[in-house]
Amino acid sequence: MVFKLMCSSEGGNSMSEVVVIEFDVPEALVIYNAVNRLLGVDPSSGSGDWPAPLTSHVAGESGDRLIVVEVWESRTVQEEFMRSRLGPAFQEANVPKPTRVEWFTLAGEMHRR
Secondary structure, three states: OOEEEEEHHHOOOOOOEEEEEEEEOOOHHHHHHHHHHHHOEEOOOOEEOOOOOEEEEEEEEEOOEEEEEEEEOOHHHHHHHHHHHHHHHHHHOOOOOOOEEEEEEOOEEEEEO
């Protein structure tokens, strides 16, 4: 087991940005999986064509609700990914507008594997 704890005051990238995207739609998990297939990524294994500036991706679901939390090197690179790949995948999968999109500055993170 690898344990990694990183805080911005301990060498983390204080410029990193966290985005929280929430959907409240029937079959939210089905839509999430369809978008991942279109992007060529597999969140369960971490394999696929993930964008390099994306440092963390976590998604959780409860019925028709889905929340995605991502850490990006910057908001600008996430917006470019949205324009070039994610937006077109959303359109192809008929993804409705999220009920929440909120940005935060990364304050700390922990990953356990």
